[in-house]
Amino acid sequence: MVTKLEKIAGPKHRFLLNMGPQHPSTHGVLRIVLEMDGEYAMAIDPVLGYGHRMHEKMAEGRPYNGFYPNTGRMDYLGAILFSHGYVGLLERMSGAEVPERAEFIRVITAELNRISSHLVGIGAYVLDLGAFTPILYAFDDREMILDMLEAITGSRLTYCYFRVGGVTKDIDDTFIRRARAFIDRMRSRLPMYKDLVTDNLIFLKRTKGIGIIDRDMAARYGITGPVLRGSGISYDVRKSEPYSVYDRFDFDIPVGENGDSFDRYVVRMEEIAQSLRIIEQALDALPDGPVMVKPKKKLKLAAGGCNYTVEAARGSLSYYLVGDGSDTPYRLKIRVPSYSNLSPLPELCKGMLLSDLVTAMGSLDLVIPEIDR
Amino acid sequence: MSGYFSELITGSKSLLVGLGVTFKALISPVVTVQYPREKIDVTSAVRGHIDLVKDEATGTHRCMVCLSCMKVCPCQCITVQGEKREGVKGKVLTLFALDFTKCSLCGLCVESCKPKAIDFSNEYELAGFTRDEFVFDLLKRVKERA
Structure with a gap:
């Protein structure tokens, strides 16, 4: 049947649809311009920069320790993980010593932060799909x-x-x-999440086979984190180049098979269990001693560049700092995981139903202030 | 066709299992707190805005106007002024203002303070209509705190 619209505009009528920047499923201030053919998104153009605060530039104008609060403002769900990268970088450059107890505490708090970040990610994802209840359970645990x-x-x-x-x-x-x-409570809650969400047929139908990122595509776009592991590539900075004391703990890297939205969700779920294992081992092996060795002087770094990579909740996070011998950096470059995790979106969602697009985008677990930073 | 019916059965079962979980939550103890009417005690570790510490021995603050907090603050939200007075060793604090609209609660000022004159307050219920309400005169506050 030829509709009235097609009579006026022809059979190939397409229209532009603005999604965001204040759309609840864009998790912040991401704007996506969609070229729609009916309910199908034929071209996707993410527009970034609504939450740009010039964090990298801010780092250049203040002493090294003045950037501590900024690290937590980029990825507000995984603030400790972002601080971990920054202090790790400064310690690698200055050769500062860190007491062992402090390293263990860092691992414990960082993994707790990773769990809380994944809980928000999962809860918000299921909320995007239309199920309101699971986010309340997730927030209960996160609390x-x-x-x-x-x-x-x-x-x-x-x-x-x-x-x-x-x-x-x-x-x-x-x-x-x-x-x-x-740890005990969360372990008992994980089967509950399986009953409530993972096994739910509606959830399975909406996520399985939607937004498939195969291994080749994942490698092409430089995707990291749970999204990459969902595609079946077993890469985790904590294993591949262990920082802090991660090499002392026994944990697995969960991987998915098909690289669809469901696999990415499952990888996050399993990562929670693995993080619990790390915390348990760290608590068992927690050494005594001081937690802080105060640097004697104001931190001044020699000229030259240095890189430090950590596994943030959404993927690999790199800080690259170029010092010029003064007490402020010459340049601080931050490679955030969400930016490269967002980049496959136009290819991934081409020709997708609008409701599936929300599914695929939600499974990437983007934090927009981290992309804009 | 058989796939359709088996899916119908497993699907309905999964929904019932999910409903079972929510039903359990329905009869479990309530965790929600009706916030403005009831409150949970905050831990003493809460980092609210900074406040001058009242020294029990002298009954006044311990600030010696070294300006280290002012210099270390990445947000430039602290203003400290002092003056020389006859017969008093060192400087006397005349103004300690905090512009809380700029503060990001990093705690560098508290760490940098040698006489431990500043500490975090436990106030977390801050709301106002104008920016001026968040410029705190900490010297006045410590005097009023009798």
Whole structure:
């Protein structure tokens, strides 16, 4: 049947649709311009920069320690992981010593942060698909992590906890007890998530086979993190080039098979279990001693470049700093995972139904302020 | 066709299992707190805005106007002024203002303070209508705190 619209505009009528920047499923301020053919998105053009705050430039104008609060503002869901990369970089460049206990505390808090980030990612993803309940369960679990970290770091989201030479505050017995209680609780909750979400037929139907990123495509776009592992490539910075004390822990890298939205979700779920394993081992092997070695002088780095890569919640995060001998960096380049995870979107979603596009984009678990930074 | 019916059965089963989970949550204890009416105690570690510490021994603040907090602050949100007075060793604090609209709560000022004159307050319920409400005169606050 020829519709009225087709009579006026012809059979190949296409229209532009603005998704975002204030669309709930774009998780922040991502704007996507879609060229729609009916309900099918034929061309996708992400427009970035709505949350641009010039973090890299800000780093150039202040002493090295003045950039600590900025690291947490880029990826606000995985703030500790972002701080970890920055202090790791400064320590590698300056050769500052870090007490062993501090390294263990860093691993424990970073993995807790990774779990809380994945819980938000999963909860928000299922919310995108139209199921409201699971995010409340995820936030219930996340609340325990936030309370724990609040008692140690003093903040609930944008932590500023790591310093060159250690961490600001030691963990106490209360924290260790709560962390162990959390591990037990989370392990008992994981089967519940399986019942509630993973096995749900509607969820399976909406995610399986949607937004398939094969190995070749993943490598071409430089995708990292759970998205890459969902495509079946077993790459994790914690294993491939272990930083901090990650080489001492026994954990697996979960990988998916098909690289579809469902696999990416499952990889995140399994990563929570692996993070719990790391935390448990770190708590068991926690050494005594100081948590901070204060640098004697104001930090000044020699001229030259240095790179430090960590595994953030969304993938590999690199800081590349060029020093010029002064107390401020000459240039700080930050390679964030979400940016390269977003880049396959136009190819991935070409010819997709609008509702599937939301599925595919949600499974990438993007944090837009991290892309814009 | 048989696939259709088997899917119908497994699908309905999965939905019932999911409903079972939500039903369990329905009869489990309530975790929601009705916030403005009831509150959870915050831990003493909470990093609110900074405040001058009141020294129990002298009954006043410990600031010696070294300006180290002002210099270390990445957001330039602290303003400290002092003056020389006759018969008093060192400088006397005349102004300690915090522009909380700019503060990012990194805690570098608290770490840099040698006499431990500043600390985080536990205030987290901050809301206002104008920016001026968030420029705190910390010297006035410490005097009022009797």
